[in-house]
Amino acid sequence: MNEKEFLEQWNQDSPMYDAWGDFVTSTICNHLKTSGKNLSSYLKQSPKHRVKDPVSLLDKAFYRVNKSYDNPYEEIEDKVGCRFVVLLVEQIKELTDIIITEANWDYKECRHFHSEREKEPLLFTYQSVHYVVRNKTEFIHKEVTIYPNTPCEIQIRTLLQHAYAELTHDAVYKAKTLVQPEVHRTVAKSMALIETTDDFFSDVNNRLTSSASENLNFQQQLDNLYKKYIGFESIAAQKSSIVVLDEFNELITEDLMKKLEAFIIKESYLPEIIRSSANINPFYMQSVIIFVYYLTKKKKNTLLRDWPLSYKILEKLAVDTGVSLETGSVQKSVSPL
Amino acid sequence: MNIINLKIQKIVIHQIHQRDNDGNKVAPSRSTEFIKFDDEAMDTFKSRFINAIGLDSKAVPMSIVNQESTDLPQLVDKISDSCDDDYISLSYDVANKLADAQQRRNLPGGIVVVFSGNYGATPKKFVGIMKAEIHSAYEKRVNELTQEITLQYIEEALLTPATKLYKTAAFFEKGSTPEGDDLNSKWDVLVSDSQISQTEGKAAAHYFYSSFLGCGYPETSARTTKKFYEATCDFLNDMDVSEEKRNDLHNALISYLKHENSDVVNPSEFSSRYFDIETRDSYSEFLGGKEIPTTAFTKDVEHISGKLKTRKLSFSKNVKLIAPSQVFKDLIEIQSVSESGTGEAVNWTKIIVKDEIVAQE
Numbered sequence: 036m037n038e039k040e041f042l043e044q045w046n047q048d049s050p051m052y053d054a055w056g057d058f059v060t061s062t063i064c065n066h067l068k069t070s071g072k073n074l075s076s077y078l079k080q081s082p083k084h085r086v087k088d089p090v091s092l093l094d095k096a097f098y099r100v101n102k103s104y105d106n107p108y109e110e111i112e113d114k115v116g117c118r119f120v121v122l123l124v125e126q127i128k129e130l131t132d133i134i135i136t137e138a139n140w141d142y143k144e145c146r147h148f149h150s151e152r153e154k155e156p157l158l159f160t161y162q163s164v165h166y167v168v169r170n171k172t173e174f175i176h177k178e179v180t181i182y183p184n185t186p187c188e189i190q191i192r193t194l195l196q197h198a199y200a201e202l203t204h205d206a207v208y209k210a211k212t213l214v215q216p217e218v219h220r221t222v223a224k225s226m227a228l229i230e231t232t233d234d235f236f237s238d239v240n241n242r243l244t245s246s247a248s249e250n251l252n253f254q255q256q257l258d259n260l261y262k263k264y265i266g267f268e269s270i271a272a273q274k275s276s277i278v279v280l281d282e283f284n285e286l287i288t289e290d291l292m293k294k295l296e297a298f299i300i301k302e303s304y305l306p307e308i309i310r311s312s313a314n315i316n317p318f319y320m321q322s323v324i325i326f327v328y329y330l331t332k333k334k335k336n337t338l339l340r341d342w343p344l345s346y347k348i349l350e351k352l353a354v355d356t357g358v359s360l361e362t363g364s365v366q367k368s369v370s371p372l
Numbered sequence: 373m374n375i376i377n378l379k380i381q382k383i384v385i386h387q388i389h390q391r392d393n394d395g396n397k398v399a400p401s402r403s404t405e406f407i408k409f410d411d412e413a414m415d416t417f418k419s420r421f422i423n424a425i426g427l428d429s430k431a432v433p434m435s436i437v438n439q440e441s442t443d444l445p446q447l448v449d450k451i452s453d454s455c456d457d458d459y460i461s462l463s464y465d466v467a468n469k470l471a472d473a474q475q476r477r478n479l480p481g482g483i484v485v486v487f488s489g490n491y492g493a494t495p496k497k498f499v500g501i502m503k504a505e506i507h508s509a510y511e512k513r514v515n516e517l518t519q520e521i522t523l524q525y526i527e528e529a530l531l532t533p534a535t536k537l538y539k540t541a542a543f544f545e546k547g548s549t550p551e552g553d554d555l556n557s558k559w560d561v562l563v564s565d566s567q568i569s570q571t572e573g574k575a576a577a578h579y580f581y582s583s584f585l586g587c588g589y590p591e592t593s594a595r596t597t598k599k600f601y602e603a604t605c606d607f608l609n610d611m612d613v614s615e616e617k618r619n620d621l622h623n624a625l626i627s628y629l630k631h632e633n634s635d636v637v638n639p640s641e642f643s644s645r646y647f648d649i650e651t652r653d654s655y656s657e658f659l660g661g662k663e664i665p666t667t668a669f670t671k672d673v674e675h676i677s678g679k680l681k682t683r684k685l686s687f688s689k690n691v692k693l694i695a696p697s698q699v700f701k702d703l704i705e706i707q708s709v710s711e712s713g714t715g716e717a718v719n720w721t722k723i724i725v726k727d728e729i730v731a732q733e
Binding site for chain 1: 374375376377378415416418419422423424425426427428429430431491492493644649650652653656657660667
């Protein structure tokens, strides 16, 4: 196949590749959505697929230094590709799991920084995960017939790996002049630093999620309690709620949930107050409101000492439960109005 | 009593005045309109009210004594289901009654707020009366151009958070159906007046709760005081503190009940004086569990006068140490001993009596 034939073939096929790239990207995104991910925060850039432009495709097929293809059209597998950039190394695993388990295609792992690190432990260079997937059967997507075995390359990286790739791809490999050794060295140092930082990021994330998991569990139970007695779902815990739970962490004991349920049953007027205030004040839409009501009645002194939000909120809640906020020691905790 | 789910529907104010130089009553100035608060002002007013009479407050339960048709409790009873026009004139009668009761010339004038609505999980009626003294204050002003802050003097301000500056009484309809004509079977009364719990005691506050409100100290005071004393002893004995500290706390409890020159027992005042914040919360929970009010109540030590007179330490082998409570406090020092002379772990007590032995048997 010469260049002319190659180009003719490509012009004919590229709409099919375009459709296939679209199918692969949207399939993965749908999987992410079903597992509860918010795409706009989970993916650090849009994963939109890209069809290679003819010039760089021809260049790759016929003018690649150190690499020549016997059958470039078949051998070049990244004629269409998509890229998923995430924050944490762990999230890469979540994506590869999706790719591996999808039934519509066969996959091939082309490169993975884990195996490359093992192979070349002394080398710090470009790190990424590349898969090539090929559809098992012919099918139609967006009115285009996709022949079986059409390849699409999927790249998966962390945000920091992506930053490295962006820098080296543009500045180093495309440099017009010969790159100085110290530049290579600096780039290698950057990757060493990036790998370290990625590890730190994971570490931080693990610690945060593990310490939050107990709270998470409490939050979940609190949400259930809210739903059961208020009658509708609470909104997701906002910062105010997290701050409150954090401040009174020590009061969150194993039997607290039982006490809270007994409390909300006993104070049978509270659900109605919460329901009627919920559309005026978003604090009432968070399940933590039940906990705070409980504190006004059962742990008033601790509540007054440690309350992290505006005193005004407490005043209102204390009126509902009929609790005087004046403490025995005169006026100490009462903020002047 | 649980004052929950409070909703205020009507508020009227009238102004009363200090007596003139000859001690004659000056007729109160009458309002003819209901007060319309916006949401925020209403929330603040409610908060003032609950701070004065809610759970843990200084308010004390009182019982209704004067039940004649011209007495205040009857007025309140009428107000609770009167139409708007009657409401305003009945509330003016309330102001008039207060002006009558303020016999002493040095008592300041102020605003009488009469308000009502309902409370409770299943709504019941309540009527509140506040006498708010007028005092001076400052308002913060910000110059829009320079952002500079200045203070504007306000000659007449009222209902600031300092509960000292207002007296509050509230009549809460009971859940049960009243029996006969006794208003006590229809209404629970709470009175919050910082003067009741001050050193001047009854005398200073008498005009408000008695002459004006027609109320008196409930007969249950002695029983409640005893329950409070016993429960607090139990709590102190259960506390995880050294014996020295426990001894101090028992002494403090006795002083509080015996020597405090006040007619009111206020559990949260007691706990804030002697306990740290966490212990205060567990103390209120403890009292709550025994159905003893954490709200203040009128003091009557009749049933425990013997207990307050002497303090007693008992040991497991029938050793007893008994002394008049004041002597006990002043002359006896105790200390826990956890190790014997030979290094054994023991639970001993060392007692120092700062006095000589005058007789032995």
